[in-house]
Amino acid sequence: MTNEAEHAIEVKALTKRYGDFLAVNDVSFNVRTGGVFAFLGPNGAGKTTTVEIIETIRTPTSGKVSVLGMDVTKRKRDIVPRIGVLPQGFSSFDRLTVRETIQYYSRLFGCRNTNIDGLIELANLTDKSMDQFKNLSGGLKQRLGIAIALVNDPEVVFLDEPTTGLDPRARREVWKVLLGLKKNGKTVFLTTHYMEEAELLADTVAIISKGKIVAMGSPDELIERNANYLILTLKTVDETPLEIVQTMGFKPVHDNHENIMVRVEHTDDVRKILNAIKEVGASSLSLDVRKPNLEEVFLKLTGEALREGPAEGVPE
Secondary structure (H helix, E strand, O other): OOHHHHEEEEEEEEEEEEOOEEEEEEEEEEEEOOOEEEEEOOOOOOHHHHHHHHOOOOOOOEEEEEEOOEEOOOOHHHHHHHEEEEOOOOOOOOOOEHHHHHHHHHHHOOOOOOOHHHHHHHOOOHHHOOOEHHHOOHHHHHHHHHHHHOOOOOOEEEEEOOOOOOOHHHHHHHHHHHHHHHHOOOEEEEEOOOHHHHHHHOOEEEEEEOOEEEEEEOHHHHHHHHOOOEEEEEEEOOOHHHHHHHHOOOOOEEOOOOOEEEEEOOHHHHHHHHHHHHHOOOOEEEEEEEOOOHHHHHHHHHOOOOOOOOOOOOOO
């Protein structure tokens, strides 16, 4: 298999400066053809600049970026017709229906053979095709935006925060559409503030912090490499279990629901804690033992949350 067929996007030693400010610092990664690539980073990390260079919107200071085997600085006219972009905060004309909106953008982009019905079906909008844009919910608007990003039947689709501001149900409906893109062989470049979204959808996750890639791999690989521990959560009626855990040398914390969370290295530690609580006649109403998730990996690697508002407390 050739390198071009294997990778839809190649980024090598990419650097971008704005005067004295180094926004992107020697970044390299590849995006496999037909996969979902999630790009995560806190505000100001260089994420947007990197994506806009790949989309041919900005030019790099140094390094090389190619999309579908073409250099973004030399072949923009060839690249643009073969990619689709859903910008953050997508909006359209209030009084156009779903079908009219897709037809409008198809004509605007000079697409003669757009499968309007196919896009409506892919976005799960068949029963909303005659509804005006202004009457659509936030989730339906985002699904329509994805359909519009596909009017030119692109090989690579860039989706910038496609589920921001949506309720959990609407977010999952959008996820179904994104999984449909993957099933249809599209390469999806996803930026998101939702770790659950990245864990569920992405084949590969890259985390950027302060202009540099700090980790990359599948969600499971990132968790295994960077968070090789367990989290014990206890729901209790008093502070006795907390005191016992502290006496044993662990550093428990309370989460947002006042449960006690304890970071342990081995399953034997869980057994020791539970036995110690039982020996003094105390008990817990419930307990849970789980591996860390991608959000906890992100916090460890970048030192900050990906989105506003604290995640549940994680013991160090």
